[in-house]
Amino acid sequence: MTKFRHFVKSLLKLTFAMAVVLFALGFFKFFFPYLIISWFSLAFFLALTIFSGYYNSRSIKKPFFLNIFFGTLAVKFVLSLAFIFIYFIIFDPTKWVILPIMFIFFAYKSSETLLLVRFARDLPDDGMPL
Numbered sequence: 001m002t003k004f005r006h007f008v009k010s011l012l013k014l015t016f017a018m019a020v021v022l023f024a025l026g027f028f029k030f031f032f033p034y035l036i037i038s039w040f041s042l043a044f045f046l047a048l049t050i051f052s053g054y055y056n057s058r059s060i061k062k063p064f065f066l067n068i069f070f071g072t073l074a075v076k077f078v079l080s081l082a083f084i085f086i087y088f089i090i091f092d093p094t095k096w097v098i099l100p101i102m103f104i105f106f107a108y109k110s111s112e113t114l115l116l117v118r119f120a121r122d123l124p125d126d127g128m129p130l
Helices: 002-025 029-057 062-091 095-121
Strands: none
Touching (some): 002 029, 029 062, 062 095
16 A cells, blocks of 8 residues: 555656646646646546556556556546547637647656556566466
């Protein structure tokens, strides 16, 4: 459970940094139309990453970890596409709105992958060849 706590602490540091960047970008006129969706996507990806990190940190062996990691990755991709699709249906924005959403998604996904790969190094292997 301490690994999950470390995961959440690192994730909250990233979220704080992203919030500072979004707050700073809010002062620029060109970014103002994308500000609301950026804050919603920040909260959405934070929740998804905590959810997937919780299930990934509960793995006890490497094969289980890989199955859970790729399963949560697929779920996150599908939910992210649904998030973007629903936003396009409701608000009918320009296609440039995808840039802040994808930036936030890749920031969370890369940090999650980095933290979980460090976690997976400590897991025992089951001894079976791939």
